[in-house]
Amino acid sequence: MKADKIDSFYFHDVNTPPTQVNRREFLKNLGGGVIIVFSLSQLAFRVGYKSLDQDDIPQFNAFLRVKEDGRVECYSGKIEMGQGINTSLAQALADELEVDISQVDMILGDTNLCPHDDGTWGSLTTRFHEPLIRAAAAEAREVLKKLASEKLEVPVDQLNASNGKITYKNDSSKSISYAELTNGQKIIQSVSEKPELKKSDEFNVIGKSFHRRDAVEKVTGKALYSADMRLPGMLYAAIIRPDAHGSKLLSVDTSAAEKIEGIQIKKDDDLIAILHENPETAERTRFLVKAEWEKLPSKADNESIFEHIKKTATNRRVRYEGGDLETGKNESELTFEHEYHDGYKAHASIEPHSATAIYEDGKITMWASSQTPFGTRQEVAEKLGIPKEDVHIKQIFLGGGFGGKIYNRQAVEAARLAKMVEGTPIQLMWNRSEEFMYDMFRPAAVIKVNSGITKNGAIKLWDFDIYCAGDRGTELFYEVPNHRTTNLNGQDVHPFGTGAWRAPGNSTNTFARESHIDIMAHSVGMDPLEFRLKNMNNQRAINSLKVAADKFGWTKEKPPKGTGRGIAVGFDAGTFATIIVEVDVNTQNGEVKVKRAVVGQDMGQIVNPQGAIIQAEGCVNMGLGYSLMEDIEFDWGEVKTNNFSNYQIPLFSDIPEVIETAFVDAMDEPPQGGGEPAIICMGGAVANAVFEACGARVFRLPVTPERVLAALKEKG
Amino acid sequence: MAETIKFELNGKQVNVEVEPDHTLLWVLRSHFDLTGTKYGCGLGYCGSCTVLMNNDPVRSCGIMMEDVAGTKIVTIEGLAKNGELHPVQQAFVDNDALQCGYCTPGMIMNAVGLLERNPNPSRQEIIDGMEDNLCRCGAHTRIIDAIASVSDKKKGVVQP
Ligand code: FES
Ligand code: FES
Numbered sequence: 006m007k008a009d010k011i012d013s014f015y016f017h018d019v020n021t022p023p024t025q026v027n028r029r030e031f032l033k034n035l036g037g038g039v040i041i042v043f044s045l046s047q048l049a050f051r052v053g054y055k056s057l058d059q060d061d062i063p064q065f066n067a068f069l070r071v072k073e074d075g076r077v078e079c080y081s082g083k084i085e086m087g088q089g090i091n092t093s094l095a096q097a098l099a100d101e102l103e104v105d106i107s108q109v110d111m112i113l114g115d116t117n118l119c120p121h122d123d124g125t126w127g128s129l130t131t132r133f134h135e136p137l138i139r140a141a142a143a144e145a146r147e148v149l150k151k152l153a154s155e156k157l158e159v160p161v162d163q164l165n166a167s168n169g170k171i172t173y174k175n176d177s178s179k180s181i182s183y184a185e186l187t188n189g190q191k192i193i194q195s196v197s198e199k200p201e202l203k204k205s206d207e208f209n210v211i212g213k214s215f216h217r218r219d220a221v222e223k224v225t226g227k228a229l230y231s232a233d234m235r236l237p238g239m240l241y242a243a244i245i246r247p248d249a250h251g252s253k254l255l256s257v258d259t260s261a262a263e264k265i266e267g268i269q270i271k272k273d274d275d276l277i278a279i280l281h282e283n284p285e286t287a288e289r290t291r292f293l294v295k296a297e298w299e300k301l302p303s304k305a306d307n308e309s310i311f312e313h314i315k316k317t318a319t320n321r322r323v324r325y326e327g328g329d330l331e332t333g334k335n336e337s338e339l340t341f342e343h344e345y346h347d348g349y350k351a352h353a354s355i356e357p358h359s360a361t362a363i364y365e366d367g368k369i370t371m372w373a374s375s376q377t378p379f380g381t382r383q384e385v386a387e388k389l390g391i392p393k394e395d396v397h398i399k400q401i402f403l404g405g406g407f408g409g410k411i412y413n414r415q416a417v418e419a420a421r422l423a424k425m426v427e428g429t430p431i432q433l434m435w436n437r438s439e440e441f442m443y444d445m446f447r448p449a450a451v452i453k454v455n456s457g458i459t460k461n462g463a464i465k466l467w468d469f470d471i472y473c474a475g476d477r478g479t480e481l482f483y484e485v486p487n488h489r490t491t492n493l494n495g496q497d498v499h500p501f502g503t504g505a506w507r508a509p510g511n512s513t514n515t516f517a518r519e520s521h522i523d524i525m526a527h528s529v530g531m532d533p534l535e536f537r538l539k540n541m542n543n544q545r546a547i548n549s550l551k552v553a554a555d556k557f558g559w560t561k562e563k564p565p566k567g568t569g570r571g572i573a574v575g576f577d578a579g580t581f582a583t584i585i586v587e588v589d590v591n592t593q594n595g596e597v598k599v600k601r602a603v604v605g606q607d608m609g610q611i612v613n614p615q616g617a618i619i620q621a622e623g624c625v626n627m628g629l630g631y632s633l634m635e636d637i638e639f640d641w642g643e644v645k646t647n648n649f650s651n652y653q654i655p656l657f658s659d660i661p662e663v664i665e666t667a668f669v670d671a672m673d674e675p676p677q678g679g680g681e682p683a684i685i686c687m688g689g690a691v692a693n694a695v696f697e698a699c700g701a702r703v704f705r706l707p708v709t710p711e712r713v714l715a716a717l718k719e720k721g
Numbered sequence: 722m723a724e725t726i727k728f729e730l731n732g733k734q735v736n737v738e739v740e741p742d743h744t745l746l747w748v749l750r751s752h753f754d755l756t757g758t759k760y761g762c763g764l765g766y767c768g769s770c771t772v773l774m775n776n777d778p779v780r781s782c783g784i785m786m787e788d789v790a791g792t793k794i795v796t797i798e799g800l801a802k803n804g805e806l807h808p809v810q811q812a813f814v815d816n817d818a819l820q821c822g823y824c825t826p827g828m829i830m831n832a833v834g835l836l837e838r839n840p841n842p843s844r845q846e847i848i849d850g851m852e853d854n855l856c857r858c859g860a861h862t863r864i865i866d867a868i869a870s871v872s873d874k875k876k877g878v879v880q881p
Contacts, residue, residue, distance in 0.1 A: 086821055087819075087820030087821030087822065087823075087858045088820070089820070216814065216815070216817055217814075217817055217819070219822065220813065220814040220817070220819060220822075221806070221814060222822075223819050223822030223825050224797075224806065224810040224811075224813045224814055224819070224822075224825055224826075224829060225757070225797065225798065225800070225801055225806070225810065226755070226756070226757015226758070226796065226797035226798045226826045227757070227798075228822050229756070230756075230759075230823065232756075232760070233750075233756035235751075235754045235756065241751070283743075283747075283751065284747050284750070284751050285740075285743050285744065285747045286740075352857075353857055354821070354823070354857050355759070355761045355767060355769050355821075355823045355824050355855060355856070355857050356759070356761070356821070356823040357760070357761075402821070402822065403821060404759070404821045404822070404823025404824075405820075405821040405823060405857045405858055406821075407857070434760065436763055437761070437762040437763060437764070615817060619817055619820065619860075619863070622859060622860075622862050622863070623820060623858050623859035623860065624859070625859065626856075626859025626860075626861055626862065627857065627858070627859040648762055648764055648766055649761075649762050649766035649767055649855060650764070650766050654855060654857060655859070655861070656852050656853065656855070657847075657848040657851045657852050657854075657861050657864075657865065658848050658849075658852055660859075660861045660862060664862055
């Protein structure tokens with residue numbers, strides 16, 4: 006899917022309406038049983054789809070089938086990349102349909118079998134997809150009850166569904182299984198206006214912790230990722246790459262490479278690839294190709310990028326506004342002006358982008374590490390000039406995504422090559438340096454904050470200028486009478502592609518806001534928890550902060566020198582999250598060690614508490630990376646970072662010894678996002694904790710030892 | 722020039738005709754179709770390609786086939802016996818010590834090797850032993866717990 010299309014949706018955190026699907030196509034290949042389809046227009050009352058124009062959308066977005074043997078298949082265009090929807094969506098379905106979870110098979114991300122979905126991102130799955138699956142399951146349950154009522158000759162309201170059976174309330178010997186009911190049937194039913202969903206006190210499966218359902222496959226090496234496909238006659242591809250983005254190919258000499266036995270060299274416009282039946286031969290032959298490139302002149306590197314950003318990101322758009330900034334200034338007794346910087350970050354999934362493809366008779370079948378199988382289908386179809394119905398993207402596990410696998414360059418490359426060698430399967434797996442080169446980085450960004458408070462700590466002024474981070478998560482949950490939040494963007498700001506990185510831009514924004522809040526609190530000698538509670542105006546934000554502070558055991562008493570605690574609160578994907586960390590800072594060498602992290606979240610209904618806790622832990626551990634160590638080194642288009650040797654991600658010794666999670670009880674509320682929210686708080690929490698520990702205020706992520714030492718020196 | 726290399730793979734004697742300077746990782750993946758061993762970096766930094774060589778965890782992306790001759794190699798596919806998971810595999814399942822699962826085979830093989838050398842490691846010894854195996858999903862916390870749960874029982878190590 007094209008970056009600009011995604012970004013326009015993703016960065017503003019709204020759900021995207023699915024596109025048209027042909028209903029007959031959709032149902033044709035299915036076997037019998039009870040089949041439930043969703044028409045989104047019927048479901049427009051569901052959260053997340055309110056804005057859709059009902060007449061425009063006669064299509065289907067999720068779908069399940071109670072098969073003739075009583076097993077249930079759930080078809081969803083979402084993908085499993087570690088976030089655990091394979092388990093949590095199956096739980097939601099099992100609960101409403103009253104079947105054991107072991108009876109549920111999730112079919113994810115197959116473009117021929119699953120209804121359209123715009124992609125797995127933005128922590129949207131549980132928020133918008135789970136309610137739909139529950140609705141379909143409830144509908145199926147009612148259909149089954151109706152069938153049972155005819156068979157058992159008992160009125161529907163006298164029947165109970167449980168454990169894959171319908172039973173007469175007054176006489177449990179009168180009972181019939183789903184398999185018996187569906188046998189020989191093919192009933193297709195749309196979800197009705199208001200399917201009767203269970204209340205939270207009726208849940209048996211939702212709200213209970215379940216282990217991952219894909220764990221056994223994953224611990225035995227059986228789980229298949231896209232580069233694990235092994236097809237007869239398959240060739241492995243290695244692509245010739247320039248050293249820098251934006252380079253122009255001047256000449257290429259493949260003569261030495263051509264001498265290698267079994268090598269095929271394929272050229273198509275800018276794509277030059279080596280194919281061989283042995284992956285290492287293909288990879289090594291790359292070095293025999295002599296290509297000359299013309300590099301673009303450098304406009305900035307990882308140090309000067311911030312000045313470059315301020316100069317080039319000049320399109321202003323005010324996002325939120327209220328009161329009058331002049332008045333705010335006048336009412337402020339103390340004012341604060343600071344600039345916060347954040348460098349480019351890589352997604353750095355351990356699985357690189359990969360794709361396996363076979364093109365035959367004008368049709369292509371692919372397994373691609375993609376967060377957007379339907380977007381990949383579209384892109385491949387356009388590039389190959391074939392109808393999208395002739396592109397089949399199949400279900401596969403992803404080895405991490407974090408937003409990086411929304412972009413499908415590798416799939417398009419593999420598809421182009423597959424078409425050139427019609428009938429021969431092609432596998433392309435980027436090596437680690439390609440992965441760093443073509444990552445769609447989290448953008449470098451500058452945030453300028455100008456604020457003011459009264460001497461007793463009431464915020465009067467808030468002027469927040471965001472250069473390149475996008476405005477996600479910046480709607481204020483602090484009460485400020487005079488405020489403005491401005492988005493600044495521009496053309497040609499970045500030397501390479503940037504995109505969605507786990508809660509896009511929000512980590513940068515939250516770092517800046519929460520650092521600044523801390524600065525203001527300390528300036529009037531107020532406890533940072535007290536200052537936040539005094540100024541916050543959103544009850545859910547307050548709740549998330551309070552559960553975290555309780556769990557942490559926050560007191561006004563400061564820890565001994567060298568140890569510090571830091572708070573950050575943020576909003577992402579419908580969830581309010583707070584992180585409080587405790588750090589040790591070594592003032593001799595500037596090293597920061599996070600010892601403990603507490604996550605407090607108001608995320609509405611929680612389907613799988615264990616899954617939600619694991620996502621929060623993942624956010625803390627991954628978030629440590631951007632907070633303390635990760636940064637891309639580059640000289641304009643030349644990405645110098647090329648492996649884990651120079652892009653350090655958190656290691657076992659880096660992670661906090663203790664991570665605790667506390668949830669606000671909100672089981673009757675709609676479910677909200679869980680994969681991203683907590684990560685946005687790590688940077689701010691760490692920076693604030695470093696300040697409490699040693700008085701060093703670091704305005705740039707990551708908070709490296711050098712920056713801590715420099716800040717210590719500055720404070721004197 | 723390709724050579725015939727003999728070694729023991731998951732308990733069976735095998736012969737393979739390969740270039741002696743090709744790596745064990747890719748021979749496992751493309752010749753034997755044992756794709757549980759993963760590529761993550763190709764240069765020894767991530768550990769996702771870890772297998773056991775004569776009971777020691779090694780990074781298969783850096784092992785040349787000429788050095789594999791005559792050794793005993795165990796991959797993630799060779800760990801479960803008669804359909805029963807190895808205790809470390811079971812501990813990963815029980816502790817939800819994985820998310821995307823891509824680092825998991827390497828983590829497990831490294832942990833098995835670690836427990837082989839030190840059947841009852843302390844938390845710090847687990848951290849030190851696992852240090853250079855990367856996980857991007859942040860499953861570290863539970864991986865430590867999983868390994869500790871096996872070591873506590875002091876019976877976790879099954880000779881592969
Ligand atoms: S692939 Fe071998 S260590 Fe990364
Ligand atoms: S579980 Fe995804 S990299 Fe470790």
